[in-house]
Structure formats: structure tokens, C-alpha cells
Amino acid sequence: MATIRDVSKIAGVSVATVSRTLSMPDKVSQKTREKVQNAIDKTNYRPNILARNFRTRKASTIVVLVPDIANPFFSRVIRGIEQTAQKLGYAVLLGDTQGLREREYTYANMVKTSQADGIIQLDCHVPFGADEEEDIFPIVNVCDCIRNTAMPTIQLDNVAAAMEMTEHIISLKHKNIGIIHGPKESTITMDRIKGFEIALKNADIDIDRSLVVEGDYSIKSGSQAAYNLLKNPSPPSAMLCFNDEMAIGAIHQVKSMGFSVPHDISVSGFDDINFAEFCDPPLTTISQPAEDFGSKAMLMLYDVINEIEVKNKNMFLPFKLKIRNSTAPLKKDE
Amino acid sequence: MATIRDVSKIAGVSVATVSRTLSMPDKVSQKTREKVQNAIDKTNYRPNILARNFRTRKASTIVVLVPDIANPFFSRVIRGIEQTAQKLGYAVLLGDTQGLREREYTYANMVKTSQADGIIQLDCHVPFGADEEEDIFPIVNVCDCIRNTAMPTIQLDNVAAAMEMTEHIISLKHKNIGIIHGPKESTITMDRIKGFEIALKNADIDIDRSLVVEGDYSIKSGSQAAYNLLKNPSPPSAMLCFNDEMAIGAIHQVKSMGFSVPHDISVSGFDDINFAEFCDPPLTTISQPAEDFGSKAMLMLYDVINEIEVKNKNMFLPFKLKIRNSTAPLKKDE
DNA sequence: CCTAAAAATGTAAACAATTACATTTTGATT
DNA sequence: AATCAAAATGTAATTGTTTACATTTTTAGG
Structure with missing residues (x-):
């Protein structure tokens, strides 16, 4: 492999000039640039990036x-x-x-x-x-x-997004709304729960804390959470899931327990992944860029x-x- | 940032010894190793990986x-x-x-x-x-x-996998079988088509080339391909898709055209992605590790x-x- | 044509590790 | 204690670039 030294010899210039031709060509005269370029072509030179990284600490x-x-x-x-x-x-x-x-x-x-x-x-x-x-x-x-x-x-703005979703659900006359959220420590979870609460409060609906359950964003956890929600003494008529995978899991569970989505139970997701549109039924969700x-x-x-x-x-x-x-x-x- | 030289000075040994302590400790005596380790701890030394990469060309x-x-x-x-x-x-x-x-x-x-x-x-x-x-x-x-x-x-062994899937479909008495495959140039596509052909031949079923259509592995392309298949003069009763996304697209299309999966039309996938199990209906597919x-x-x-x-x-x-x-x-x- | 400033180029010192080779130390054997 | 091989350690070259600083060349204005 040719080095910058080989190129400089062939071009008849110093290594500094070769280096400059490469990294700041405007500091090098037209004529020299050509000489260097020829030498580079002739030797098939490629700068050793490892050496460059080492020298520049980047x-x-x-x-x-x-x-x-x-x-x-x-x-x-x-x-x-x-x-x-x-x-x-x-x-x-x-x-x-x-x-x-x-x-x-x-x-x-x-x-x-x-x-x-x-x-x-x-x-x-x-x-x-x-x-x-x-x-x-x-x-x-x-x-x-x-x-x-x-x-x-x-x-x-997860507060706003969850609020909008909740308002949509509320506009459909749901009052018993379940939440399948993600890990409790995360800001996303806290913000979305906050948005949910604000929307409920605005609509004068009481929150049933037993309908707020945790998942881990996996399909399986959504399915499990939906099971738990449906076993609740007063099961929700809508389930707000904090991602699409959990919503897909929830839909699967709801259906396999003999209910219809959305006729018996509405389910919504978050993210709008590719599959959301092709679920059965297609998933109401929040699309993110x-x-x-x-x-x-x-x-x-x-x-x-x-x-x-x-x-x-x-x-x-x-x-x-x-x-x-x-x-x-x-x-x-x- | 401390260098190997700083460490060597503090430890009272040469840089070579420090280097060896790090990369081939068994070549260094117990006592020296301890001295070096102390110096490393004291200086909070971390080898400069960029320098190492440069020197070793790795x-x-x-x-x-x-x-x-x-x-x-x-x-x-x-x-x-x-x-x-x-x-x-x-x-x-x-x-x-x-x-x-x-x-x-x-x-x-x-x-x-x-x-x-x-x-x-x-x-x-x-x-x-x-x-x-x-x-x-x-x-x-x-x-x-x-x-x-x-x-x-x-x-x-894509030939064998496609064969096994086809045999499964054949065992269900299907004779008019459609294929939604991937890019034609790829070995995967060619092998799976080959497996399909072998299985049909073994079962003495003629291949209808008009039922072999191409997709690009996206859900949308599966949906489009399924549409084309159903518009065929003699539409298939089963569709073999070469990945799960296309199968999901196909199922969506088949259903939205008023047919039932699997009652009217069987659909199978390939890969066994997470969603496969939670589709409606759950997807018959080939699971890959x-x-x-x-x-x-x-x-x-x-x-x-x-x-x-x-x-x-x-x-x-x-x-x-x-x-x-x-x-x-x-x-x-x- | 002269001069000063600007532009272009050159020189050589880093950068921080690894390692071939040289030297010293250790330890076993006589 | 002397010897010698093996083990441990040290010395210094090497890697290929970038860049601060020094030097040379060019340019423009008088």
C-alpha cells in the first residue's frame, strides 16, 4: 500500500502538500494539485485512516x-x-x-x-x-x-399525543379505559400517563387505577396485560397501548377470549409500525416520524x-x- | 489522559513492560505486574485504542x-x-x-x-x-x-424448506398453488422455487407459471401480488409467500376482497417473525434461527x-x- | 522594478502504542 | 562458585498521518 511519502516523492512535493491537497485543497495551487492527483492515481494511494484517526484523535x-x-x-x-x-x-x-x-x-x-x-x-x-x-x-x-x-x-410531545388519543377514545363514549404502558421509570410512560389523566379529567371521568397495567413493549406482554384487564371485575371497553406490538398482542388476546375488536373492545397503539395498517382490524395509532x-x-x-x-x-x-x-x-x- | 509512558515512569519500568503487562501478562513477573497495575490505577490509564489500532493495523x-x-x-x-x-x-x-x-x-x-x-x-x-x-x-x-x-x-437449505412447505400445502389437497417470491436474481428465490417445483413434480401436479409472481419482501408488495393472483382466470387456493411480511400483506388483501383465510384461501409465510404467531389467522411459516x-x-x-x-x-x-x-x-x- | 503582504510550500516534530532485538536477571545444574 | 539456558526487562525503531512553524514564491500597488 502506497503511503503519503510515496505520493510526495512521485509528485515531487512534500508530504505536507499532499496532505493539504487532500484535506484543504483550496490552500494548494491548481498546478500542484494536479501533480499530486496524478501521483495519487498512479500509486493508487488511499490515506491510512487508522493513522489519520490516531493523529487527529477522531x-x-x-x-x-x-x-x-x-x-x-x-x-x-x-x-x-x-x-x-x-x-x-x-x-x-x-x-x-x-x-x-x-x-x-x-x-x-x-x-x-x-x-x-x-x-x-x-x-x-x-x-x-x-x-x-x-x-x-x-x-x-x-x-x-x-x-x-x-x-x-x-x-x-408524549403528553399531547396520549391526550389526543385519549380524547379520541372518549369521543367514542368510552369511560372505562384501560392502559397498557411501558416500563414505569421511563419518561415516555410517565408523560403518556399524564396525557391520559389530563384528558380524563377534562372530560370529568374518574380514573380506575386498576385498569392501568404495565407491559415491556413485547407482543407477549401486551397479550398478557390484556388478559389481566379482561379478568378485572369491571373490564375496560377500550385499551390504550403504548406501542403497536403490545396492541397487537392485546388484540390477539381479546379475540381469542371471544370478544370482537373493535365491536366489543377498542384497542389503540403507538408508533404506527409497518404492520399497524395491516392488522385485523387495522390499528388506530399515533404515527411518529x-x-x-x-x-x-x-x-x-x-x-x-x-x-x-x-x-x-x-x-x-x-x-x-x-x-x-x-x-x-x-x-x-x- | 495518561499514556503508557507516564505509567512506565511511575511504575519504574519500561514502556515495553507495561505493554506486555497488558497484552501478554504471562511474560511478566508477578512482582512487576503488580507495580504496573498500581501505576495504572494511580494514573487511571487507559490504552489509546486508536494508537494501538494504527500500530497493529487492526x-x-x-x-x-x-x-x-x-x-x-x-x-x-x-x-x-x-x-x-x-x-x-x-x-x-x-x-x-x-x-x-x-x-x-x-x-x-x-x-x-x-x-x-x-x-x-x-x-x-x-x-x-x-x-x-x-x-x-x-x-x-x-x-x-x-x-x-x-x-x-x-x-x-431453502430447497428443502420450500419443499416441506409445499408438501404441507399439497397434503391439504391444494393443487392450484400460487407463489409470491422475492427478487428473481437471489439464490433464496431460485432455491425455494426449485423446492416448490420438486414437490409439485413428486405429487404429479402441473405448475401454472402464471401463479408465480414476484414481490420485494414488503407488506405492500405481498398485498399487490395477492391481488394479481386473485384476478387470475384460475386463482390459486393457496399462496406460498417467501417471507412473512408478504404473507401478512397477502392475508390482508385476500380478506379485504371478501375471502376467508384459511377457509377460502390458505396463505403461508417464511421466517417466523414475532408477528407471525399473532396474525389473524396465525401464520403457517418456516421458522429460521x-x-x-x-x-x-x-x-x-x-x-x-x-x-x-x-x-x-x-x-x-x-x-x-x-x-x-x-x-x-x-x-x-x- | 521594488517592496510588503499574502499565498504556497517545505521541514520535522509530534501522536501513543507495539515489537524486534539487545541486555540483564534468575535459577538450575554441575 | 561457575556455567548456561531461560525468563524478564529494556532500548529504540517503527507505524503514516497532521500540523506548527519556517521558508520560499507569488501577487499587487506604488
């Missing part, structure tokens, strides 16, 4: 920390990250943490050791290992964001890494209520 | 080339890759190519410039840019594998990178026919 690599890459919503966010990263000249290291803090630690370390320039965190906490050092740790928090954090955040989350996060991380001032440190992206056929007016006889 | 990083990370089957494979990579001390660079050869080129280049040590290719062709250089390019090809390639491959594909691929790539002889260069992983309720015996009156 890896042009970011890591994305995701609780589970097999989640279809997350994988869309990651797709958005990857596309924008590539445009900006960054490579994306995948950090599937499976919720393990030790894994996060490994990845946070990569930033400390300059193997990566920054982190995009999709989970609702400071990555383990990134908290120790108080100095600027280049990171942005997307989707499920910590409250009152120094990290820049990009998220949905998943790829935009990723893309915007990468853009923001770029600014953080390069110490460009971030204008909007707490960004909110728009959602859209998609009314399909999994929600319907309350049956008269109830 | 990045301890691999790239995975995937046509679309939002595909749930692929994301499971990637999860398997990531888990095993982490165990082996490798980081995983995500290369979502979106089918663009230029993107592949970028990533192949990373291997050429030692930014990555190898590639796992999930698509059915030699990555653009990896073909030029004839010398050993560390790569393994998983899932959709090229025929007669020098690359090590890990795949399903997605995570194993990833894990095995990483293990194999490790051998290739480290020039350990690979025993089984063309590995096949087992599948399992999952019979659920989307396939049923042919109606009597047909």
Missing part, C-alpha cells in the same frame, strides 16, 4: 445505544441515523445493550478512548460510564428522554461533537393520530 | 452489510452478530445499504483501509468494491448466499480474519415448519 464514528435493535420502531430510527451519518462522513457503531449496563459501559468507554466521537442514546437514562466524567461527553438522547438533563433531547428522529439526532450530535452551538437543545417532533378500525363507538348496551 | 471492528435494517428478520440476525462480536472483542459497524452499490463501496473501502477487519454480507452478491482486489478479502455471506463463491456461506445465523457468521468471520482454517465453509442451519391456522384443507366444492 474516529469519525458514533455509537448508537439501543435497548433492542429488533424493535421495528427502533430499527427505523437507526436507519435514519445511519443515512444522515453517512452523509456527514460518520460510521455508525451498533450498540445493542439488551438493557445491560455493562454493555453500555463498554460503549461509553469507546468514546472516552476516542474510538467513537459521540453517542446517540435511545434509552431513558445516562449511559453507564458516561456519568462519571463531568466534562462534556458528546451525546444526544432521542425518543425516550431524561427529564431535566444536560443532554440535548429529541422527542415527541421514526427516521426523522434518527436523522435529527445525528445532525444534533454532529453539532455537539464539533462544538457548534445547538440552537434547539430540546426538540419536539410532530405526531399524527391515525384513526383506523381498531377503535369504535362504545356499544349501546354497556 | 481495528477490531467488522461491518455488516444489510439491504434494510428495518426488516425484522435481518434485525434479529444483526442482534446475533452483535452479541457474538462483543464476546469476541469486536465492534459492529452498521452498513444499511438500501440496495445501493455505492454505499457498499464505502464500506468495502473501510476494510481495504483497515478501518474494519471484515464484512458480513447479508445480500446475495459480492459487495461492490470487494470484487476488484483478488487477494483475500475477509468476508462471509449469510442468509442469501451466492452460488459457487469463494466466500464462506451460512444459509438455510435468525440469531444463530448472525452468531455463526461472526464466529466464521473471526476465523477468516485470523486466518484460522474454517472447517465447514458452506454451513447449513436447520429450519422448522410451523403449522398454524393460515393453512387449511381445500374446500370440498373446489
